[in-house]
Amino acid sequence: MQQPPSSEPIVSLRDVQKSFGPLLVLDGVSFAVERGEVLALIGRSGSGKSTALRCIDRFEKVDGGEIVVCGHRVDRPDVDLRALRQDVGIVFQSYNLFPHLTIEQNITLAPCAVKGLAASQAKDLARKVLAQVGLEEKLHAYPEQLSGGQQQRAAIARSLAMQPKVMLFDEVTSALDPELTAEVLKVIEQLAADGMTMVMVTHEMGFAKGIADRIVFMHRGKVHETGPASILTTPTTPELTQFVGTGNLKS
Amino acid sequence: MSLQLDFPAVLERWPHFLAGAALTLELAAFSTVCGAVLGTLAAVGRGAHNSLIAGACKIYVEAIRNTPLLVQIFLVYFGLASLGLKFSAFTVAVAALTINVGAYTAEIMRAGFEAIPRGQIEAAEGLALSRLQIYWHIILLPAIERVYPALTSQFVLLMLASSVCSQISAEELTAVANYIQSDTYRAFETYIIVAVLYIILSLVMRAGFWGLGLVLFPRRRRLGTPL
Ligand SMILES: Nc1ncnc2c1ncn2[C@@H]1O[C@H](COP(=O)(O)OP(=O)(O)OP(=O)(O)O)[C@@H](O)[C@H]1O
Ligand SMILES: [Mg+2]
Numbered sequence: 001m002q003q004p005p006s007s008e009p010i011v012s013l014r015d016v017q018k019s020f021g022p023l024l025v026l027d028g029v030s031f032a033v034e035r036g037e038v039l040a041l042i043g044r045s046g047s048g049k050s051t052a053l054r055c056i057d058r059f060e061k062v063d064g065g066e067i068v069v070c071g072h073r074v075d076r077p078d079v080d081l082r083a084l085r086q087d088v089g090i091v092f093q094s095y096n097l098f099p100h101l102t103i104e105q106n107i108t109l110a111p112c113a114v115k116g117l118a119a120s121q122a123k124d125l126a127r128k129v130l131a132q133v134g135l136e137e138k139l140h141a142y143p144e145q146l147s148g149g150q151q152q153r154a155a156i157a158r159s160l161a162m163q164p165k166v167m168l169f170d171e172v173t174s175a176l177d178p179e180l181t182a183e184v185l186k187v188i189e190q191l192a193a194d195g196m197t198m199v200m201v202t203h204e205m206g207f208a209k210g211i212a213d214r215i216v217f218m219h220r221g222k223v224h225e226t227g228p229a230s231i232l233t234t235p236t237t238p239e240l241t242q243f244v245g246t247g248n249l250k251s
Numbered sequence: 252m253s254l255q256l257d258f259p260a261v262l263e264r265w266p267h268f269l270a271g272a273a274l275t276l277e278l279a280a281f282s283t284v285c286g287a288v289l290g291t292l293a294a295v296g297r298g299a300h301n302s303l304i305a306g307a308c309k310i311y312v313e314a315i316r317n318t319p320l321l322v323q324i325f326l327v328y329f330g331l332a333s334l335g336l337k338f339s340a341f342t343v344a345v346a347a348l349t350i351n352v353g354a355y356t357a358e359i360m361r362a363g364f365e366a367i368p369r370g371q372i373e374a375a376e377g378l379a380l381s382r383l384q385i386y387w388h389i390i391l392l393p394a395i396e397r398v399y400p401a402l403t404s405q406f407v408l409l410m411l412a413s414s415v416c417s418q419i420s421a422e423e424l425t426a427v428a429n430y431i432q433s434d435t436y437r438a439f440e441t442y443i444i445v446a447v448l449y450i451i452l453s454l455v456m457r458a459g460f461w462g463l464g465l466v467l468f469p470r471r472r473r474l475g476t477p478l
Contacts, residue, residue, distance in 0.1 A: 057377060085379035096374035100393050100470055109388055110378035142470050155374075162378060 010197045016065035025051045027221035040208035041201045043218035049201040089159030090168040095151040097143035104139045107161045129157040133187045149180030169200035261440045271427030279410035282348035290356025315354030321415045340421040352409045363394030403460040
């Protein structure tokens with residue numbers, strides 16, 4: 001799935017700075033994600049992983065540096081937010097399905113409202129993406145009738161229905177117990193196998209090792225160490241050694 | 252001291268009572284619909300980035316909530332008259348009641364909007380929905396659902412408060428009562444009947460809102476937890 005190196009990366013951050021008030025959260029963060037690549041953002045709590053991820057979809061405005069996502073200059077004030085967000089799918093830890101809508105309505109809403117898809121086409125699409133996450137039978141259920149793992153898979157399906165070029169995941173399994181975590185991770189694995197470009201913040205080190213093409217280890221707002229998944233087994237910095245050594249490396 | 256009640260003497264005016272009750276219900280229905288729309292817009296306006304709009308909405312809400320309804324009615328009534336505009340008492344009453352209940356609705360809806368989890372809105376933004384689409388598809392119904400009991404109580408209260416429209420001779424229930432009692436000299440009986448009629452109107456409205464709730468919130472019906 002890898003493209004020749006000459007092609008533009010799907011996501012690139014260059015020297016990104018971001019503060020919340022006096023707190024410097026991103027201190028010159030740079031990394032790039034090529035088409036079809038899976039990048040795992042890891043690091044201690046508070047190291048800035050979520051903030052970095054949210055900057056990509058412009059849920060946070062950066063103070064400095066450059067972010068280019070699918071050709072959109074995200075750091076510029078005049079970025080076309082709606083165009084950007086059609087290219088980027090984002091899934092949160094807390095699912096955030098719309099409680100008053102059925103799973104089908106959750107999925108068809110944006111394709112109809114944003115892309116102007118006809119209702120019948122959108123319904124076909126809903127069926128297709130739900131099959132992708134193994135939830136066809138929940139088409140007409142309401143979110144609260146689903147387990148956490150099912151809700152998270154439905155949220156992934158909802159994002160997929162917009163046919164994004166890149167998917168962002170922020171600790172999408174942190175709220176789930178191990179069994180439900182496994183079913184969500186399986187869906188993400190399948191997406192990776194299908195060639196989806198992904199950036200994921202995760203605490204599941206075993207999973208990151210298995211799926212990620214590249215690891216970005218963040219520490220105090222900086223990219224402290226980066227490389228292929230093998231750096232998790234042979235880290236070079238003491239910080240990453242300590243991080244993977246303190247029980248974070250679950251299988 | 253003996254209490255002598257003569258209901259038949261008053262009850263023979265039943266067509267008038269009925270007409271008055273019908274007009275009260277009509278007043279309430281029109282101003283509830285208009286007030287709900289006005290109040291929702293004002294609630295959205297209070298959250299606007301534009302501080303001029305937000306400020307105007309806030310002033311509207313506070314001005315109305317801190318003045319008596321009767322004074323508001325007179326302001327609309329005499330205000331329109333002094334502009335040389337002639338409207339029926341009914342129209343003036345609907346306008347004044349709408350302005351009044353709109354302010355209370357705005358406060359209630361604002362609480363409903365604020366109760367929507369931030370994550371819901373971010374998820375919608377992430378799906379590229381516009382601000383307006385987010386209000387319409389994501390925020391509005393769940394917000395109404397959260398404050399539905401408070402909202403419906405407010406509209407019932409409005410119906411009861413509409414009795415002060417008798418002051419600008421709108422022929423609603425209380426106005427009818429006023430002239431029946433002065434005709435029959437049976438004030439106590441008249442107002443007992445009027446009180447019972449208001450109770451019935453309240454029950455009719457509450458039943459209506461219950462039915463509307465079934466239509467608006469199909470999820471609650473499905474899950475067996477109607478409001
Ligand atoms: N909106 C905000 N306002 C103020 N401070 C914030 C905000 N968002 C994040 N922070 C702070 O920025 C720092 C980095 O937060 P971030 O959420 O990016 O960390 P993280 O690496 O994702 O941590 P975790 O693993 O706990 O999710 C933290 O100290 C956090 O308290
Ligand atoms: Mg985080």
